[in-house]
Amino acid sequence: MQQLRNDLIRSEASELREEATGVILSEASERSEEAKSKDGRAIVITSGKGGVGKTTTTANLGTALAVRGARVVLVDADVGLRNLDILLGLESRVKHHLLDVLEERVQVEDALVPGKHTDGLFLLAAAQAREKDDVETLRMQALIASLRERFDYVLIDSPAGIELGFRNAVAGADEAVVVCTPEVAAVRDVDRVVGLLGNRFRPQLIINRLRPALVRKGKMLSVEDVNGILRLPLLGVIADEPEIIITTNRGEPLALRMQTPTGAAYHAIAARIAGDDVAAPMPAQAKASLFERLGAMLGGKRR
Amino acid sequence: MIEFLRRLFGQTGSSATAKERLRLVLMTDHLELAPEMIETMKRDLIEVISRHVEVDRERIDVTFERQDRTLAMLANVPILSVNRPNGNGARKQTRPPVRRRRRRKKAQLGGSVPARAGAT
Amino acid sequence: MSARKIVVTSGKGGVGKTTTTANLGATLARRGKRVILIDADIGLRNLDLVLGLEKRIVFDLVEVAEGRCQLRQALIKDKRFDSLSILPAAQTREKDAISQDQFAAIVECAADQADYVLIDSPAGIETGFRNAVAGANEAIVVTTPEVSAIRDADRVVGKIGDAGKPIRLIVNRLRPEMVRSGDMLSVDDVCEVLSIELLGIVPDDEEVIDTTNRGEPIVLNDGGRLRAIYEKIARRLEGELVPFTNFDSPTFFGRLIGALKAG
Numbered sequence: 001m002q003q004l005r006n007d008l009i010r011s012e013a014s015e016l017r018e019e020a021t022g023v024i025l026s027e028a029s030e031r032s033e034e035a036k037s038k039d040g041r042a043i044v045i046t047s048g049k050g051g052v053g054k055t056t057t058t059a060n061l062g063t064a065l066a067v068r069g070a071r072v073v074l075v076d077a078d079v080g081l082r083n084l085d086i087l088l089g090l091e092s093r094v095k096h097h098l099l100d101v102l103e104e105r106v107q108v109e110d111a112l113v114p115g116k117h118t119d120g121l122f123l124l125a126a127a128q129a130r131e132k133d134d135v136e137t138l139r140m141q142a143l144i145a146s147l148r149e150r151f152d153y154v155l156i157d158s159p160a161g162i163e164l165g166f167r168n169a170v171a172g173a174d175e176a177v178v179v180c181t182p183e184v185a186a187v188r189d190v191d192r193v194v195g196l197l198g199n200r201f202r203p204q205l206i207i208n209r210l211r212p213a214l215v216r217k218g219k220m221l222s223v224e225d226v227n228g229i230l231r232l233p234l235l236g237v238i239a240d241e242p243e244i245i246i247t248t249n250r251g252e253p254l255a256l257r258m259q260t261p262t263g264a265a266y267h268a269i270a271a272r273i274a275g276d277d278v279a280a281p282m283p284a285q286a287k288a289s290l291f292e293r294l295g296a297m298l299g300g301k302r303r
Numbered sequence: 304m305i306e307f308l309r310r311l312f313g314q315t316g317s318s319a320t321a322k323e324r325l326r327l328v329l330m331t332d333h334l335e336l337a338p339e340m341i342e343t344m345k346r347d348l349i350e351v352i353s354r355h356v357e358v359d360r361e362r363i364d365v366t367f368e369r370q371d372r373t374l375a376m377l378a379n380v381p382i383l384s385v386n387r388p389n390g391n392g393a394r395k396q397t398r399p400p401v402r403r404r405r406r407r408k409k410a411q412l413g414g415s416v417p418a419r420a421g422a423t
Numbered sequence: 424m425s426a427r428k429i430v431v432t433s434g435k436g437g438v439g440k441t442t443t444t445a446n447l448g449a450t451l452a453r454r455g456k457r458v459i460l461i462d463a464d465i466g467l468r469n470l471d472l473v474l475g476l477e478k479r480i481v482f483d484l485v486e487v488a489e490g491r492c493q494l495r496q497a498l499i500k501d502k503r504f505d506s507l508s509i510l511p512a513a514q515t516r517e518k519d520a521i522s523q524d525q526f527a528a529i530v531e532c533a534a535d536q537a538d539y540v541l542i543d544s545p546a547g548i549e550t551g552f553r554n555a556v557a558g559a560n561e562a563i564v565v566t567t568p569e570v571s572a573i574r575d576a577d578r579v580v581g582k583i584g585d586a587g588k589p590i591r592l593i594v595n596r597l598r599p600e601m602v603r604s605g606d607m608l609s610v611d612d613v614c615e616v617l618s619i620e621l622l623g624i625v626p627d628d629e630e631v632i633d634t635t636n637r638g639e640p641i642v643l644n645d646g647g648r649l650r651a652i653y654e655k656i657a658r659r660l661e662g663e664l665v666p667f668t669n670f671d672s673p674t675f676f677g678r679l680i681g682a683l684k685a686g
Contacts (some may be wrong), residue, residue: 009684028434032573032660036636041540048467049436049437049467050435050436050437050546051435051436051437051438051546052436052437059526061425063493080547080549080578081434081547081548081549081574081578082436082576082577083571083574086570086574087571128578131548131549132547159547160437160519160545160546160547161466161467161545161546161547161549161551162434162438162466162467162517163466163517163518163519163547163549163551164549165547183632183635183636183666184472184636185472185473185635186443188467189467189469192466192467192514211629211632214629214632219629219630219632219633220632220633220636233540241603242598243608245544245569245606247572248569248570249569249570249606249607249608251488254567267455284607291677
């Protein structure tokens with residue numbers, strides 16, 4: 001039964017990938033190899049599905065990269081529904097936002113908010129009282145290009161969906177990190193987005209909110225199930241932890257605490273992004289033993 | 304048990320922090336979403352203060368600032384004149400240009416008028 | 424008599440709009456109501472998947488709007504319930520493939536054949552959301568007790584409020600043990616901040632993931648506690664005064680903690 005549903009999602013997915021010819025990205029121009037080597041990297045964090053952890057990932061990955069000594073700017077592209085500020089504990093310090101910069105009311109330097117807990121980390125917040133339609137794609141591209149000249153990493157937090165907000169978040173980025181949870185709806189949406197991104201962005205995958213116990217009981221898709229459909233290079237897998245809610249409550253990203261499993265996972269992912277030869281983080285006991293899988297097949301699944 | 308001890312030793316759970324931050328961020332969001340409301344507040348403010356002192360309406364500045372655990376409205380209101388405390392002299396004006404008033408007064412008193420405090 | 428047209432929305436993605444729409448719809452159908460669910464998330468449809476009806480899609484919302492088929496041809500009857508049908512969204516189109524007027528007209532057409540039309544809104548506050556709201560005359564806002572979700576819900580409440588439609592709140596994925604330990608906002612906290620009428624409280628339940636995997640709304644699970652919860656929500660929707668489930672611990676320890684917190 002699970003196999004049948006996987007097959008359905010897979011077949012629908014490949015249909016959509018064939019259909020999507022990267023039409024949305026034709027406006028973005030290719031940069032010269034020389035330009036690419038001097039500038040920092042612009043990475044969009046996206047998913048299609050809402051609520052899988054894009055913003056949490058942006059905040060934590062940015063923090064981890066900055067802790068490693070990189071200069072990082074985080075750009076919240078979710079105009080109208082900003083949340084990157086509150087995840088970083090910076091909500092009271094935002095004076096100017098993305099549209100103030102794009103519409104040239106302020107210089108980008110004046111709009112950047114330094115991180116509360118980490119040197120080298122800066123936030124460019126979204127506008128709250130505006131709409132995604134107000135962002136002009138070409139201006140966004142120009143902004144990201146200019147940020148890339150001053151920072152080692154520009155991480156762009158994409159909104160949910162595949163409309164203009166997503167397209168603007170992608171504009172100007174060179175690479176993509178795709179976040180997915182092990183749930184059928186998320187996998188389906190992420191696959192759609194991967195199809196739209198095409199090969200140009202070399203998307204890599206983070207699987208978020210895995211619950212190893214549920215996977216073992218056959219009640220949640222496993223890492224193999226998810227990436228069997230998505231077929232992307234895996235950056236890492238992060239387990240679902242109540243700690244995430246607590247850190248959001250406080251506005252202190254978990255990556256500040258490297259000794260926690262989630263903090264450590266984000267640091268490992270940051271290292272892999274930076275090109276270090278580090279294994280993809282995997283929650284403990286994510287892989288079921290043969291015995292457990294046998295048990296699940298015989299007794300756990302209802303069909 | 305651990306939660307009990309935490310609370311005993313005064314450590315608040317993160318939900319209290321979250322509620323506080325949420326309250327303040329929503330206030331800021333609502334203000335950002337209602338520039339007309341801020342304009343109305345400014346106008347009302349000017350009107351009320353002008354009943355007591357004369358203000359420079361063109362240079363009034365209203366901002367909102369996060370202060371510790373509250374959101375504060377800061378109004379910078381340049382004052383052009385303050386009536387004498389005992390109520391003697393001219394009643395507070397709200398609008399007429401300075402020059403015209405002086406000429407009228409000169410005519411009344413038959414002499415020169417002392418410079419107004421804060422006059423530009 | 425025309426149906427009640429209710430949009431289920433949130434602002435924030437992933438808080439449970441689709442799960443709520445599916446389970447509330449199923450519960451109302453089980454109570455004998457004629458229910459039509461409409462997936463307004465064009466491009467990222469999921470209502471069909473959550474109900475396990477994805478293989479039976481023939482026509483979709485956009486095709487109805489473009490006049491390429493009748494509404495009744497596109498509606499998929501859910502065989503597990505006597506009176507539940509869904510209108511799936513299109514998958515390979517975008518949210519601007521349909522105008523507000525077109526969407527509202529389809530909702531009207533559905534409303535002629537049902538007692539309840541529940542509209543599953545996409546995330547965000549853009550075109551898809553606006554279309555979904557335009558078709559409805561009431562709203563249910565779903566949030567989790569987390570800061571970003573509540574902030575987004577507030578934005579959405581503001582937007583719908585501007586349109587003058589009644590709004591009620593469902594707090595989803597509550598974890599009572601985290602509320603007790605002071606690590607999660609309580610329902611009271613959420614209601615205080617959002618100031619809208621509470622319709623329901625749904626605790627976090629890991630079975631939801633499994634049932635979604637299998638395409639079976641959790642309310643099919645006879646002994647499950649979520650079934651009773653959605654029953655209560657349905658009854659409140661019908662106008663009954665149903666007390667809210669108390670998720671606080673009744674143990675002595677729990678009461679002691681409660682007393683310390685209050686004092």
